[in-house]
Amino acid sequence: MIEIVNVTKKYGGKTAVARVGFTAKPGRVTGFLGPNGAGKSTTLRILLGLDRPTSGTALIDGRPYTALKQPLRTVGAMLDGASAVPERRGIDHLRWIAQSNRIPARRVGEVLEQVGLADAATTRVRKYSLGMRQRLGLAAALLGEPRFLVLDEPVNGLDPEGIRTIRAFLRRYADAGNTVLLSSHLMGETAQTVDDIVIINRGRIIADGTLDEITAGHTSLEDAFFALTDADPGQGR
Numbered sequence: 001m002i003e004i005v006n007v008t009k010k011y012g013g014k015t016a017v018a019r020v021g022f023t024a025k026p027g028r029v030t031g032f033l034g035p036n037g038a039g040k041s042t043t044l045r046i047l048l049g050l051d052r053p054t055s056g057t058a059l060i061d062g063r064p065y066t067a068l069k070q071p072l073r074t075v076g077a078m079l080d081g082a083s084a085v086p087e088r089r090g091i092d093h094l095r096w097i098a099q100s101n102r103i104p105a106r107r108v109g110e111v112l113e114q115v116g117l118a119d120a121a122t123t124r125v126r127k128y129s130l131g132m133r134q135r136l137g138l139a140a141a142l143l144g145e146p147r148f149l150v151l152d153e154p155v156n157g158l159d160p161e162g163i164r165t166i167r168a169f170l171r172r173y174a175d176a177g178n179t180v181l182l183s184s185h186l187m188g189e190t191a192q193t194v195d196d197i198v199i200i201n202r203g204r205i206i207a208d209g210t211l212d213e214i215t216a217g218h219t220s221l222e223d224a225f226f227a228l229t230d231a232d233p234g235q236g237r
Protein backbone atom coordinates (compact mmCIF):
# COMPACT_ATOMS: atom_id res chain seq x y z
CA MET A 1 0.00 0.00 0.00
CA ILE A 2 1.03 3.61 -0.57
CA GLU A 3 0.17 5.91 2.33
CA ILE A 4 0.36 9.67 2.28
CA VAL A 5 -0.12 10.83 5.85
CA ASN A 6 -0.90 14.44 6.67
CA VAL A 7 1.70 15.90 4.29
CA THR A 8 2.26 19.64 4.20
CA LYS A 9 4.85 21.30 1.97
CA LYS A 10 5.66 24.97 2.11
CA TYR A 11 7.97 26.77 -0.28
CA GLY A 12 8.92 29.90 1.58
CA GLY A 13 5.63 31.48 2.57
CA LYS A 14 3.65 29.55 -0.03
CA THR A 15 1.82 26.35 0.92
CA ALA A 16 1.99 23.94 -2.03
CA VAL A 17 0.12 21.14 -0.24
CA ALA A 18 -1.71 21.23 3.10
CA ARG A 19 -2.38 18.16 5.31
CA VAL A 20 -2.70 15.85 2.31
CA GLY A 21 -3.59 12.25 3.15
CA PHE A 22 -4.76 9.27 1.10
CA THR A 23 -3.88 5.67 0.29
CA ALA A 24 -3.36 3.72 -2.92
CA LYS A 25 -4.15 0.04 -2.55
CA PRO A 26 -2.88 -3.17 -4.14
CA GLY A 27 -4.94 -4.46 -7.05
CA ARG A 28 -6.31 -0.96 -7.71
CA VAL A 29 -5.45 1.86 -10.08
CA THR A 30 -5.70 5.08 -8.11
CA GLY A 31 -6.03 8.38 -9.95
CA PHE A 32 -4.61 11.47 -8.26
CA LEU A 33 -6.44 14.24 -10.03
CA GLY A 34 -6.46 17.99 -9.99
CA PRO A 35 -5.85 21.03 -12.17
CA ASN A 36 -2.41 22.46 -12.99
CA GLY A 37 -0.64 23.70 -9.90
CA ALA A 38 -2.94 21.79 -7.49
CA GLY A 39 -0.03 20.00 -5.80
CA LYS A 40 0.11 16.60 -7.54
CA SER A 41 3.78 16.67 -8.53
CA THR A 42 4.79 18.06 -5.14
CA THR A 43 3.04 15.15 -3.40
CA LEU A 44 4.55 12.54 -5.74
CA ARG A 45 8.02 14.04 -5.40
CA ILE A 46 7.72 13.76 -1.62
CA LEU A 47 6.50 10.16 -1.98
CA LEU A 48 9.56 9.33 -4.08
CA GLY A 49 12.00 10.98 -1.71
CA LEU A 50 12.85 13.76 -4.17
CA ASP A 51 11.59 16.47 -1.86
CA ARG A 52 11.15 16.69 1.91
CA PRO A 53 7.78 17.45 3.41
CA THR A 54 7.54 20.36 5.83
CA SER A 55 5.51 17.95 7.96
CA GLY A 56 3.85 14.55 7.57
CA THR A 57 5.09 11.32 6.00
CA ALA A 58 4.71 9.30 2.83
CA LEU A 59 5.14 5.53 2.96
CA ILE A 60 5.51 2.76 0.43
CA ASP A 61 4.99 -0.70 1.86
CA GLY A 62 5.26 0.87 5.32
CA ARG A 63 8.56 2.68 4.74
CA PRO A 64 9.66 6.04 3.39
CA TYR A 65 11.14 5.70 -0.12
CA THR A 66 14.59 6.56 1.14
CA ALA A 67 14.48 3.59 3.56
CA LEU A 68 13.62 1.02 0.87
CA LYS A 69 16.39 -1.54 0.44
CA GLN A 70 15.92 -1.97 -3.30
CA PRO A 71 13.97 1.10 -4.43
CA LEU A 72 13.89 0.34 -8.17
CA ARG A 73 12.72 -3.20 -7.53
CA THR A 74 9.98 -1.95 -5.25
CA VAL A 75 8.72 1.22 -6.95
CA GLY A 76 8.73 2.12 -10.60
CA ALA A 77 8.35 5.85 -11.07
CA MET A 78 7.89 8.14 -14.00
CA LEU A 79 8.00 11.88 -13.50
CA ASP A 80 8.31 14.18 -16.55
CA GLY A 81 8.46 11.32 -19.09
CA ALA A 82 11.85 9.81 -19.88
CA SER A 83 14.80 11.95 -18.94
CA ALA A 84 17.04 10.18 -21.44
CA VAL A 85 20.14 11.58 -23.15
CA PRO A 86 18.87 12.53 -26.66
CA GLU A 87 21.86 11.03 -28.47
CA ARG A 88 21.37 7.67 -26.79
CA ARG A 89 19.36 4.88 -28.37
CA GLY A 90 16.28 3.89 -26.37
CA ILE A 91 17.64 0.42 -25.70
CA ASP A 92 20.94 1.83 -24.39
CA HIS A 93 19.11 4.16 -22.01
CA LEU A 94 17.34 1.15 -20.50
CA ARG A 95 20.51 -1.01 -20.47
CA TRP A 96 22.29 1.73 -18.56
CA ILE A 97 19.54 1.93 -15.91
CA ALA A 98 19.40 -1.87 -15.65
CA GLN A 99 23.14 -2.20 -15.28
CA SER A 100 23.49 0.53 -12.68
CA ASN A 101 20.72 -1.08 -10.61
CA ARG A 102 21.83 -4.70 -11.02
CA ILE A 103 18.71 -5.58 -12.95
CA PRO A 104 19.16 -8.53 -15.38
CA ALA A 105 19.77 -7.41 -18.99
CA ARG A 106 16.92 -9.65 -20.24
CA ARG A 107 14.45 -7.20 -18.62
CA VAL A 108 15.35 -4.54 -21.23
CA GLY A 109 13.85 -6.59 -24.07
CA GLU A 110 10.85 -7.52 -21.96
CA VAL A 111 9.90 -3.95 -21.00
CA LEU A 112 10.42 -2.71 -24.58
CA GLU A 113 7.86 -5.32 -25.68
CA GLN A 114 5.52 -4.48 -22.80
CA VAL A 115 5.26 -0.80 -23.74
CA GLY A 116 5.23 -1.41 -27.51
CA LEU A 117 8.60 0.17 -28.20
CA ALA A 118 10.51 -2.88 -29.44
CA ASP A 119 10.54 -1.68 -33.06
CA ALA A 120 12.08 1.66 -32.06
CA ALA A 121 14.59 0.22 -29.59
CA THR A 122 17.64 1.18 -31.65
CA THR A 123 16.36 4.63 -32.64
CA ARG A 124 18.00 7.61 -30.94
CA VAL A 125 15.83 9.21 -28.27
CA ARG A 126 16.03 12.64 -29.97
CA LYS A 127 14.00 11.13 -32.84
CA TYR A 128 11.28 9.86 -30.50
CA SER A 129 7.86 11.51 -30.46
CA LEU A 130 6.50 12.74 -27.13
CA GLY A 131 4.42 9.58 -26.88
CA MET A 132 7.47 7.39 -27.50
CA ARG A 133 9.35 9.22 -24.76
CA GLN A 134 6.45 8.56 -22.40
CA ARG A 135 6.63 4.87 -23.30
CA LEU A 136 10.37 4.85 -22.71
CA GLY A 137 9.79 6.43 -19.29
CA LEU A 138 7.25 3.74 -18.49
CA ALA A 139 9.64 1.03 -19.72
CA ALA A 140 12.32 2.36 -17.37
CA ALA A 141 9.84 2.35 -14.47
CA LEU A 142 9.03 -1.31 -15.18
CA LEU A 143 12.62 -2.58 -15.34
CA GLY A 144 12.79 -3.72 -11.71
CA GLU A 145 9.41 -5.54 -11.87
CA PRO A 146 8.12 -3.26 -9.12
CA ARG A 147 5.00 -3.94 -7.06
CA PHE A 148 4.30 -0.20 -7.00
CA LEU A 149 4.00 2.10 -9.99
CA VAL A 150 3.93 5.87 -9.50
CA LEU A 151 3.31 7.78 -12.71
CA ASP A 152 3.03 11.55 -13.09
CA GLU A 153 0.76 12.38 -16.06
CA PRO A 154 1.50 9.11 -17.92
CA VAL A 155 -0.88 9.69 -20.83
CA ASN A 156 0.18 13.26 -21.54
CA GLY A 157 1.08 13.57 -25.20
CA LEU A 158 -0.19 10.14 -26.17
CA ASP A 159 -2.54 9.65 -29.09
CA PRO A 160 -5.80 7.72 -28.53
CA GLU A 161 -4.16 4.43 -29.50
CA GLY A 162 -1.28 5.07 -27.09
CA ILE A 163 -3.72 5.92 -24.30
CA ARG A 164 -5.61 2.67 -24.93
CA THR A 165 -2.40 0.67 -24.78
CA ILE A 166 -1.25 2.24 -21.52
CA ARG A 167 -4.72 1.95 -20.00
CA ALA A 168 -4.93 -1.77 -20.79
CA PHE A 169 -1.42 -2.26 -19.50
CA LEU A 170 -2.10 -0.51 -16.17
CA ARG A 171 -5.30 -2.52 -15.77
CA ARG A 172 -3.41 -5.78 -16.15
CA TYR A 173 -0.65 -4.56 -13.87
CA ALA A 174 -3.09 -3.75 -11.07
CA ASP A 175 -5.09 -6.94 -11.65
CA ALA A 176 -1.90 -8.89 -10.97
CA GLY A 177 -2.02 -7.47 -7.42
CA ASN A 178 0.24 -4.45 -7.89
CA THR A 179 -0.45 -0.90 -6.74
CA VAL A 180 -0.74 1.79 -9.42
CA LEU A 181 -0.89 5.49 -8.57
CA LEU A 182 -1.10 7.95 -11.43
CA SER A 183 -1.62 11.66 -11.52
CA SER A 184 -3.50 13.55 -14.18
CA HIS A 185 -5.25 16.80 -14.91
CA LEU A 186 -7.27 15.03 -17.61
CA MET A 187 -10.49 14.04 -15.86
CA GLY A 188 -12.21 12.38 -18.85
CA GLU A 189 -9.24 10.23 -19.80
CA THR A 190 -8.56 9.19 -16.26
CA ALA A 191 -12.13 8.22 -15.46
CA GLN A 192 -11.76 5.32 -17.90
CA THR A 193 -8.51 4.09 -16.37
CA VAL A 194 -8.92 4.19 -12.59
CA ASP A 195 -10.76 2.37 -9.79
CA ASP A 196 -10.20 4.88 -7.02
CA ILE A 197 -9.93 8.64 -7.17
CA VAL A 198 -8.32 11.27 -5.02
CA ILE A 199 -8.99 14.86 -6.05
CA ILE A 200 -6.68 17.66 -5.01
CA ASN A 201 -7.38 21.33 -5.54
CA ARG A 202 -5.24 24.24 -4.36
CA GLY A 203 -3.11 21.94 -2.25
CA ARG A 204 -5.99 20.24 -0.42
CA ILE A 205 -7.76 16.93 -0.88
CA ILE A 206 -11.38 17.65 -1.70
CA ALA A 207 -12.60 14.13 -2.54
CA ASP A 208 -11.46 10.56 -2.05
CA GLY A 209 -13.36 7.41 -2.97
CA THR A 210 -14.15 4.89 -5.68
CA LEU A 211 -14.92 6.18 -9.17
CA ASP A 212 -18.58 5.27 -8.62
CA GLU A 213 -18.75 7.10 -5.30
CA ILE A 214 -17.19 10.26 -6.66
CA THR A 215 -19.29 10.39 -9.82
CA ALA A 216 -22.60 9.42 -8.16
CA GLY A 217 -25.21 12.06 -8.98
CA HIS A 218 -23.07 13.63 -11.71
CA THR A 219 -22.99 13.09 -15.46
CA SER A 220 -19.20 12.74 -15.57
CA LEU A 221 -16.09 12.95 -13.43
CA GLU A 222 -15.45 16.41 -14.84
CA ASP A 223 -18.92 17.47 -13.77
CA ALA A 224 -18.28 16.04 -10.28
CA PHE A 225 -14.98 17.92 -10.11
CA PHE A 226 -16.56 21.28 -10.91
CA ALA A 227 -19.36 20.68 -8.42
CA LEU A 228 -16.74 19.86 -5.76
CA THR A 229 -14.52 22.83 -6.50
CA ASP A 230 -17.48 25.21 -6.38
CA ALA A 231 -17.96 24.13 -2.78
CA ASP A 232 -14.25 23.90 -1.98
CA PRO A 233 -13.40 25.76 1.23
CA GLY A 234 -9.77 25.92 0.02
CA GLN A 235 -10.72 28.41 -2.69
CA GLY A 236 -9.09 31.80 -2.29
CA ARG A 237 -6.42 30.48 0.04
Ligand SMILES: Nc1ncnc2c1ncn2[C@@H]1O[C@H](COP(=O)(O)OP(=O)(O)OP(=O)(O)O)[C@@H](O)[C@H]1O
Nearest residue numbers: 011015016034035036037038039040041042043185
Ligand atom coordinates in the same frame (compact mmCIF):
# COMPACT_ATOMS: atom_id res chain seq x y z
N1 LIG B 1 10.21 24.31 -6.05
C1 LIG B 1 9.14 25.10 -5.87
N2 LIG B 1 9.26 26.34 -5.36
C2 LIG B 1 8.19 27.13 -5.17
N3 LIG B 1 6.92 26.77 -5.45
C3 LIG B 1 6.73 25.56 -5.95
C4 LIG B 1 7.81 24.64 -6.19
N4 LIG B 1 7.29 23.48 -6.70
C5 LIG B 1 5.95 23.67 -6.77
N5 LIG B 1 5.62 24.90 -6.33
C6 LIG B 1 4.25 25.45 -6.26
O1 LIG B 1 3.43 24.53 -5.58
C7 LIG B 1 2.14 24.46 -6.18
C8 LIG B 1 1.83 23.03 -6.56
O2 LIG B 1 2.63 22.67 -7.69
P1 LIG B 1 2.68 21.22 -8.32
O3 LIG B 1 3.72 21.22 -9.40
O4 LIG B 1 2.80 20.23 -7.25
O5 LIG B 1 1.24 21.09 -8.97
P2 LIG B 1 0.68 20.02 -9.99
O6 LIG B 1 -0.68 19.68 -9.49
O7 LIG B 1 1.64 18.94 -10.19
O8 LIG B 1 0.51 20.86 -11.29
P3 LIG B 1 0.94 20.51 -12.80
O9 LIG B 1 -0.16 19.67 -13.35
O10 LIG B 1 0.98 21.88 -13.41
O11 LIG B 1 2.28 19.86 -12.74
C9 LIG B 1 2.14 25.42 -7.34
O12 LIG B 1 1.56 26.62 -6.91
C10 LIG B 1 3.60 25.59 -7.64
O13 LIG B 1 3.83 26.87 -8.18
